[in-house]
Amino acid sequence: MIQLISFLVIGALLLVSLYSFARSSNRAEGGSGAMVQAKHALNALQAGLLPPELVGRIFSREDLEYVESETSEEIRELFMEERKKVALFWVSRVRKQVLSLKRFHLGSARFYARLSLRTELALAVDFATLLFACRALQVFLYLRGPYAAPGIVGSTAATAARVCKISEKSLSFLTPAYAGTVGDRATRPARP
């Protein structure tokens, strides 16, 4: 019986994998385009999503206190709804950029003959854990709202900033000269 189940499971898994394989695109990834994308992701995180003043402003309690003291209950609810949307959007953007960095690592690592199986497996687990943690944070914000735990926002921003700092080192071999080269190549029209 165990043998039957294992054969059925492997057969079914193979057919499901083939289905997603058939639907995947033929776009070549991981080249200069991916490096530029990773660099953009890093810039977006550092300049657009993580500055403390911006994060502080989005999740500021002062705004909530003002709305609570000066306006009606309906406006307060509307305000909370909007802030929740902004918070969720912010986390999803951070998660998206972390995914972009992950794609960059995979796109670069696959070319190296000295690729280490153990390191890659460990990294795969680490990335999965990090992305899961981001998702959990999204759920937390969705259920409890942006003001439920003020520490979360600051910590998340700090975490993402830390990610950026280390990513920047990871992308350091994109020297200005080389980054310029790949940037130019990425903006050219694709070859037939």
Next chain:
Amino acid sequence: MLSLIIWSCGVFLEALLLFRGLRAKLFLRYPNFYIYVLSLFLSDGLLYLAYLAKLASYDKWSWYAGFLNLFLGCGILLEVFRHVLSRYAGVEKFARIVSFGIMGAVLCFAVIYLMFAPDGSAAHALFVRLQRDFLMVQAILLFGLLQLVSYYGISMGKNLKGMILGYGQTLGVTLIALALRAYIGPRFQSVWTLAQQLTYLAALAIWLVNLWSYCANPVPESKIGVEADYEVLAAKTRDMVGAASTQLVKVNRL
């Protein structure tokens, strides 16, 4: 009767596939795949004639052809290794080590068993068992390969994609049907035969469409530095995700 019609359709499609392979000069590009198709064409064609002529040696030769085609089916995986993974040294290294290890083990088992098999019925029993195990190994390999291709974002041309899709669907359906036949028994035999023939016909149709003419694999734009860069890349990325994970876990505990 239906079985014979499907059989003759299969021989026709194999011949057409070989003809297109010659015309489009795909034979030279994918030799392992076309050796497999040629072997299928010769065995199916000759066995078809032997079956119609009611030759006594039909049964014996059908088992031999079955063994040969089972083994040559790996040619498709070899083509994927040769054409796609060869561009990605790291991924290719993993795939090669694992594949040769598993293939070698199964082949050794088959050879040793055949050497000590007492008679023809043992060869039949061996074929059924070996077919199941060998297909299982190939299915695991193909599944692993598809996961690697998906994880590292490796893209393929129409030709190789067609080879994998055609062979993969036959592999998956045959594996499921084999398991069900072992469980249900002789009652499932007619369904099993029909399912196997239809999926094989579907595979030939997929191959014919995707291998009608040559389609190059997308070339990845890569510019890598020295090998030492990998250690730097891996270490930095690992630091990055490790630190981020620790912080996020703390955040979630708040």
